[in-house]
Amino acid sequence: MTQTRFTVLDETQRHPDLAEQIDRILHRVAPTVKEISDLPLPEEVRFRLLTPKAWRDEARKSHHRTLARDIADLELTSQEIDAVRAGLRIMGFVPVLVWPVVLGSTLAAADGRRETIIAPRALHHGGLLVDEPALHQMVAHELVHQVQADGRSGAVWTTFFPQKRGITGRGASAVLEGHADWADHQVTTRLFGAPADHRQSPKSWRYRTHDALPGIRRLGPSRAAYEQGSRLITRAVAAGGTDLVNQVWKDAVFLPTEEEIADPDAWVRRIERGYLGA
Known part of the structure; x- marks a missing residue:
């Protein structure tokens, strides 16, 4: 069995104690995340502590990497590509607005691996530095996102063209956030x-x-996405356990439709039919 390597980098060079604390939390929550999700941990779990400026820069770079991957993988017209690029220019201000309210963000890094980026100042503004259970919740939540990405075995859900990748944007968001929300509550x-x-x-x-x-x-x-998604996952686990839920990581055809997000039982029945080969 491969041993997971946990790496917590303090790139601010100002928060060594927080880096050590997050490393301890990762080692504490990881076995429970693995047990309740019934998904293997990645070979490497990487968390990076960044200044707000560095966090904003990484968020922007992540969007451009998403577009580059879409261009490489999909047949896109020049008009489609130009439209996304224009949108990225317009939305370049977004990280400036959101960084104080984003406690952690898990994304694809430049080396292709998943990593979680955190601005310690955002944890301060969000109150997590004085709330030990909430800090555990955030670390567990982002660890689950890394586990999810590993479980998809290369399938791309982060995209500017979800329909071309055969997924529904809202369905993916509900499953990703709902599953992580459900898991961090369990942990x-x-x-x-x-x-x-x-x-x-x-x-x-x-x-x-x-x-x-x-x-x-x-x-x-x-x-x-968090609330409806959490209800969705809770209902599916109650009906068929984690085996049922984990079918969605194997095949995006099991992502919920708009109607199924509002009717979790319908989603469960569809997964059961596919899972049991009916």
Whole structure:
């Protein structure tokens, strides 16, 4: 069995204690994440602590890497490519607006591996530095995202052209965030006796100001993606266990439709039919 290598890099050179704390949390939550998800851990799990500026730069680079991968993999017209590039130029300001309210972000790195980028100042603004259960929740949540990516075995869900990749954008978001939300609640309940909720952590004035900006929550996964997705996963696990849920990582055809997001039982029945070969 391959041993997972955990790497936590303090690229700010100002938060060695936080890097050590996150490393300890990773080692603490990883066995539970593996057990409850019934998915293997990646060979390497990488977390990077960045300054806000470096975090914003990495977020922008990630968008451009997504487009480059789409261009390499898909048959796109010049008009389609130009439209996305124009959108990226227009949306270049987004990381400036969102960084104080993003506690962690897992993305494809320049070397092709998954990594989680964190701005420690965002953890300060979000109240996680004084809320141990919530910090565990965030680390577990982002670790699950790395596990999900590894479980997809190269299938690409992060794309500007979901239909060309045979996925539904909303369905992918609901499954990714709902599964991670469900898992982090399971992990923190085991560790602390009740599910942690980072939304209850004490927020700074800057966090509250950015969080109140009109439309700010439309710039990332919606609250509905977490809440509806968590209900979706909870229902599927109750009906058929993690084996049923984990079919979605093997084949994107099992991603929920708009109708199935609102009707988890219909989604469960469809996966069961495919899983059992009916």
